[in-house]
Amino acid sequence: MPLKRTPPKTTASTALDVHPLQTHSQSDPDLCATYSTNVITAKATLRPKRKRDRSADHADFEDFKNTIMTVLKDLQTTISEIKEQNVKLQESVDFTAHKYDEILTKMKQIEEDRKVDKTYIRSLEDKIDRLEQQNRACSIEIRNIPKKAGETKQDLTDTLYDICKIIKLPPQDIIVKDIFRVNKKSNTPTVIAELNTVNQKESILKCMKKFNKGNSNNKLNSEQLKIHGPRVPIYISENLSPKTKRLYFLARDYAAQEKYKFCWTSYGKVYLRKEEGSPLKRVNADDDLTELKLQK
Structure with a gap:
């Protein structure tokens, strides 16, 4: 038969040794004791604080100081170089400004000289033109007289005398010193007649103008001079x-x-x-x- 086991009876003294359930407001003496023991043990295991080495700090400071001094020296050197460059740049600018002023002054002087030279050249041109015009003072220019083969100065002189007859100017009043053709770029044939006096030249021009004015429908032309070919107007003017x-x-x-x-x-x-x-x-x-x- 199986054995029946029954729990032992609890005595009053044993029941008194078991603590009832504790509330949150109560402290467990064993827990408090355990916490205190752990704290003391932790404090005992902490490494004691070492005293600061002042000599090492001084060395670090010296190294930092030396680094700063090196940087400052480099910066000072750089600033000195920049100042030197600025001085050279200022000298270059001053030199350039001085040269510019010199060039500007020279240009003004050249411009003034150019104006003077231009005035002088114009006066010389006018003087040369007056001399040339004086040399042509007795000359007339006859245009549109065609050239014929074997033409001579006498042929040109006879043509001029024929013109004088047409314009009602006595040929004996005209003395021809020289007469010749000129080669011009234009296709207009041109004859230059140099007369003896200015009055003779003016007489031909005056009579020519009077003739054309009185014959506005039939002004002086090649047909009147019996020149073969198409009819073309004949012009006479100053040379x-x-x-x-x-x-x-x-x-x-x-x-x-x-x-x-x-x-x-x-x-x-x-x-x-x-x-x-x-x-x-x-x-x-x-x-x-x-x-x-x-x-x-």
Whole structure:
């Protein structure tokens, strides 16, 4: 038969040894004792604090100080180099400014000299032009007379005398010192006749103008001179210097643009007139035409 085991009976003394359940407000004496023991043990196991080594700190400070001093020296050297560069740069700027002032002064002087030279050159050109015009003072220019084979100076002289007869000027009043053709870039055949006096030249020009005015429908032409070929007008004018001839060309162009009725030359001078009775304007240079445009 199996044995029946029954728990031993609890005595009063044993029941008194068992502590009842404790509340949260009560402390367990064994836990408190255990905590205190652990704290004491932890304190006992902590490494004691070592005293700071002042000599090592001093060495570190010296190293830091030396590093700072090295950096400052390098910085000072760099600043000194920059200052030196700035000084050189300032000297270069001053030198450049001085040279610029010198060049500016020279340019002003050159400009003044150029104006003086320009005035002087213009005066020389005018003087040369006057001399050339004086040499041409007794000469006339005949245009559109065709050249024939074997032509001689006498043939040209006879042609001039024929023109004098047509324009009602006695040929015996004209003395020809020289007559010749000139080679020009244009296709217009041109003959230069040098007469004995200025009066003879003026007489031919005056009679020519009078003839054309009285024969406006049949002005002097090659047919009247019995020249074979197509009929072409014959022009006679002063033999102008190159400068005056160019000025006369510009004046005619200006007269056409601005509706001037008259543009002519007399004794090597160029004149303009707007209409009958209006004051004449003498053109001495290109600037005179420019001034007339500005006045308009």
